[in-house]
Amino acid sequence: MRAAKAIYIIWLRDVIRFYREKPRILGMLGQPLLYLLIIGNGLSYSFRMASAPQSFNYLEFMYPGIIGMSVLFTSVFSAISIVWDREFGFLKEVLVAPVPRWSVAIGKALGGSTIALLQAAILLLLAPVIGIKLGLVVVLKLLGMLFLIAFSLTSLGITVASRMETMEGFQIVMNFLVLPLFFLSGAMFPMKGMPPWLETLMRLDPLTYGVDALRNIMFADSPAREFMVQFPLSTDLAVVAAMSLAFITAGTLAFNRSE
């Protein structure tokens, strides 16, 4: 009961803070929109993938990838706010309370995932603009999947953040963790037809399976499905679920040890 209350309160704090910072919501939506509108349109008009079927539309292909990107950035940055809290004290107040450490880590993971999910939900509203029709069931499936992806990525962020002393490490995390995860995820280009070394790296990126799962759900009935999707949905789901479990365990352990 105590732990449940702690999880709830840590989660609630993140949500309230997010809600209060409306400029941050806009700022965080700005990046995916830029990618989608500028890079998405630019690439879609400049290049035509040789192996792609007639019905293939690059913008449609990229759309789930950009949602994945938004989830990735939001999740990792929410988790890294732990470092901020540590520098400015609030974390102390939580860590001296008579609640288990793991409940703090889980509350934080849920808080970050909720925010990432809200961002992703806003991006899903753009589907008609891109030209994708989503039924209610598909939207619910997507939201469930997105939450699982967000949870695993926030947990990964917590694992990293619990080892970070100051915000100075932020650039390193950005360049050596977040951007590679994004670029290798297949968000911008399909894995099929890549050179073996690149394909191997892409297969190792956990986000690849997250983005693929989104495509699996979103393009279940699309004629270009075969080209857009790399793995069966069950494989994607298994990998993302395993990743959630692994990262939340790692995050909780790292958080227990840190101070």
Add this chain to the structure above:
Amino acid sequence: MNIIEVSKLHKKYKSLTAVENVTLEVGEKEIFGFLGPNGAGKSTTIKMLATLIKPTAGTAFIGGFDIEKKPHRVRQSIGLVFQENTLDDRLTAAENLYFHGMLYNLERRAMTDRMAEVLDMVELADRKNALVKTFSGGMKRRLEIARGLIHYPRVLFLDEPTIGLDPQTRNRIWDYLHHLRLRENITVFMTTHYMDEAENCNRIAIIDHGSIVALDTPVNLKKMVGGELITLHSPHRSEVKRIIGQTFGLAVSETEEYLQLEVESGEAFIPSLAGSLKGLISSISLRKPTLDDVFIKLTGRDIREEAADSWGTMRAHMRGRGHQ
């Protein structure tokens, strides 16, 4: 059993002994002061008592709970106010209190009344729904004290509660603390390096280099200095010291600025002292001893001289162990 019982507490870091052989007892409803220069081991001791760090050796009980075996029971029975602000300033005052209450497992319904009560105590009831970032330093400190009390702790730990506040606000914080102690039947354990503030405590432990060098009431501590203090400014220090030694058989202590001696009754002594030091001194003053004098007597140093120096070492020390 006393509310706080500490026995032979030690804390060692690799090359540094932060706390050495600290033994003390604090009775219920006492205001107990931990006095010493920065870096003396005050915060480390509080952190051990609050179960934030583990002692290297020794035992401590708070409200009968062992800090090592029952950390959560200890945590539930104490309130903590840190040196630095630990409020979330993007939340309102009420939200900060609510979060704290939830973390300490209060009943939601009882919490509303309790929140109103503690906010009232620190006169912040009208700012309940304001964001904390709009608060002044003194208001934040008061809110933190209110927050520390919300879960009915038996002991309130305050680590340098008035640091960085102006004298007026400091006095006000003290008024609150005295008032709260009576109203809430609470024991207050606080650290400070402001000597004048330590006078507010029922008993004081003076800590230096990790060890307690004296523990008593402020009145008794000042008695250690004996009588009254005469301070002399003189360009001819060694001459003055020699004459006082020869004529009156009194020891003279020396700081960078002045010479000082302890006498039974200063007013009667000054005329003969001045007579024998004709032409050698530029000023004489007489005063009652303060806790500063006690500290100087016990450690041979002025606590204020320490301040600048030990800040530097403490920061280096914190970097070394990566922000405790």
